[in-house]
Amino acid sequence: MVCIDHFDLMRTPAGRERHSKLSRNLLQTGRPFRILPQFSVPALYALLEEEIVRDTSAGFDWVYVDGSHRADDTLLDAELAWRLARKGCIFIFDDYSWPEQPVESVHHPRRGIDAFLALHAGEYEHLSKTAEQYQMILRKTSEMRIGFLVDQSAEQRFASALGLGIYLVLAIDTSYAMGAAVTIRSAIEKTAGRLTIYIVDCGICVEDKEKIKSSLPKRYDVTLVFLDLPTGSLTAELGVAWAKVDMIKILPVERALYLDADMLVRRSLEELWNTDLEGSSIGAAMDVGFPMGHDGVSRRQYFNSGMLLIDLARARTYLSELEARVREMKDARYHDQDVLNVHFADDWAEVNLSWNAQGLGTYAEIGSADRDTLALGDMKDPGVVHFTGPVHPDLVAVLNPFVQPYTSKPWGYAGAPGHPFKDEWWGVLNKTAWAGWQGSTQYHEMCEGEKQKAIQDSITKFETRVQFY
Template identity: 45%
Template sequence: MDTTTAHEPDKYEFTASQDWSSYHQDTWATLFPLVKTHAPRILEVGSWEGRSAVFFAERLCKTGGEVVCVDHFDLLHTAAGRERYARMQRNLARCGKQYRIVDDFSAPGLMTLLNESISVDDPGFDWIHIDGSHEGDDTFLDGELAWRLARNGSIIIFDDYRWQREPETSIHHPRRGIDAFLDLHNGQYEKLSDAYQMIIRKTTNLRLGFLAKGYTDEATLVKTLYSDDRAAHPLSYETSRLHTAEQTHAPAEAMSIALTVDAEYAMAAAVALRSLAEHADEPATVYVLDCGLSALDRERIETSLPPASAVTVSFLALPENSLAARLGTSWAKVDLLRVLPVEKVIYLDADVLCRKSLGELWRTDMRGDAIAAVPDIRYPLGHPGVPREAYFNAGVLLLDVAQLRPNLDKLETLALEMKNMRNSDQDALNVFSRPHWTALDLQWNVQGLGASAAQPFVHPTQRAAGALNKLQSPAIVHFTGPVSPSMAQVLDTAHVYTEKPWSYAGAPGHPYREEWWAVLEGTAWKGLRGSPEWEKRCEEELAGAVKVGTQKFREAVAENAAALRN
């Protein structure tokens, strides 16, 4: 018998001709960081020999957890069913993780799990894979029953959404049932992908929604049916109605936010995320593209969020042959588009300070464009080297990732051609998207504060009364400019130099410098300002600026002297 495997060739009994999961493993792996518990519960509907169940268990249950598989195995009435059941038992046992097989058809099998969950203190699953049937009505029923077992934040995967054996509009195609399920639960999930499988993340609390004879004692009955206590068991119908009423104004999809961060900007990113979380009034997931962070950097960034924050952080790895590795970290925002597990995202530079909820920005009408951004205050119509037309700053971007992905090869080619431009990645993004980008309200990326910049440019779509007043109360402050100023910039009294609040010079002219430092005190870098470590760092940076400045001064004097001699 042909029993090759993608795990360990001699360990598992998988039939090579029945491998329907290996193709999806890379996609699944990008979603594993979204599972935050160290002991996740995995539910699979339709497991066959257990190939995907073993993959999930090996990757997600490294420190604990359980995989529960529902499959009928011909109810063990046939030799083939009994053989497949025995093989799956051996595969799961060899995996070495806790497992359970519910040998029943999906509807009664899921009802068994639902009934058992009534008396469990913390019921539900964190990862659900549904592959039980190709019939639309079967898939809808499997999805609805599994939904009631799904915890808030759980990943739910429907297989064969793009199956080509039957027309997608046929009741004999799973898509029809999946679409009906998605329509029913609109506003209660975030869509992550529909490339072949439909993958969503649940954004509402678990609700079993019923009681059952034989599974409910009197105390549970009284607690759930006659209590308005929000902490009541999640199967309470009355309590669940209260939750639903309070969530009627929830957004249609949870926010996704992304940053690209290296070790140099780890502290700044922590401030950006802390300020974001302090003003968040709805759930959001932040994807941090790791461009060289240490384990300590990642830990400090995560612990910088407020307790019980509505914001969660997931770290992503750079793709192979990344632009960041070839051209520098500033290009990582392009790499981000290849690895994000979502179809829409707010991109933020690490040197920003959020001062209000980003929900309004998230729901901006992009008018069909793939990029929405704020005009650049220094170069509102571009600069020599790029076409003279409206030009945006790339520090804050609202991106339609799904629309951008098909053109990524074109964007990367453009990046290589423009790698030596003045504003490199920003120039490439402007040329790539021109003239089809949506201008955001100026408040979403307030740049150049504290510098003697020209009057801010107002995009034609924003020429409304009071548009510039938004600059007086920015939603996002962007600390543009270099990390630290050069000696020449500091000595140039005709202009106010710009730099970051954490530079040796301290951004003396910036009105939000102290607010940035106040937010830092809530992060893992608390107490840094004024510490011996900080004073030493500033002295070293100052000495470096003086050394470079002195050398340039000597070179200029020598050049002038040589010109006079000639």
């Protein structure tokens, strides 16, 4: 099922509510679906181009036209949708007897519907009982005819992409709004073509939402959508880490690329998006820190969950089992990453480390029997950099002689010492609504405060552990 609606460009409460209700209702069907958050003409035209490159499965068996009440808009939508309708398709016009405007007005859909009926006379069977029914229902009796071709490059483009362009997903609360702005901004700058960005709202304040919006480059083919979590979500119950599981249920698409909000995109995401998952539910890169897992999970290949390419239709098949496993393993050492590795143990495809380059300038340089089996050279010029580690590391991590330089994020009090791409991260930040943050008094006060907190926390732990007599 494919649904088209511009949802008021997500700028009004009514538009956002319409999107939320439609997504929720479609999820209840348990069937594959797509929602195209666009105006009808470009969305229908894109569907036509997609259908051209399909085999005998092209076309639709059921079409429902319920858009603008203007007669000319209705006629245009109907004409484009008719070309997508197979022979035998049930074709429904809503609002044929809409009472709020005179039927002869251009602001009433009937004039457009009547013009369509006259144009296609002989190509359909009337199923409506009377001319005054609220809906006009037809059965198409003619063969499907799209009526135009596209050049080879366009065919390849539509054959390779699932849906309209790339669907990028992040899941954050306010504490990661700034990091998310860098991830999103860098993705848009490096990736040409249609890009829809979904942010799963785990508690983002209004101010930070506006700052994220204003951080995007001005491009007509980029859409940003904030998704609300449903009542009873795992995130609400157990914390933000579990939003990666909640998003599988609420995303209104069949395929999505998830990125953590501590990532920097350095190359077009198109190659990654078009990765063949070979029938697996997810694609992911090996974890550089623990390539074969750790003591808390079985020894086997272990992926990092910071980047996930997800076949959502397939992943939803065993969603209830995944949610049950979350509750069983909610105290796992690496939280969602451990759970996802256990759940998708035999259902994931390995993706090149270039798309999730971890531990650069720190633990990736430290050899181990497991790490030495990885193609670490693929991370020298990465497509996506992952700044692993805490935002504000504790003293134990900073002083650990076995992992130096220590790992932390660029915007924390300790910075990201030794990381080869930390300056690129700051460069992108300075193109966002957080421009100038690194040189601000507020930033330096935050760094000093967090450093003192780390020192005091360590002293407290030391004094608790060591008893003086």
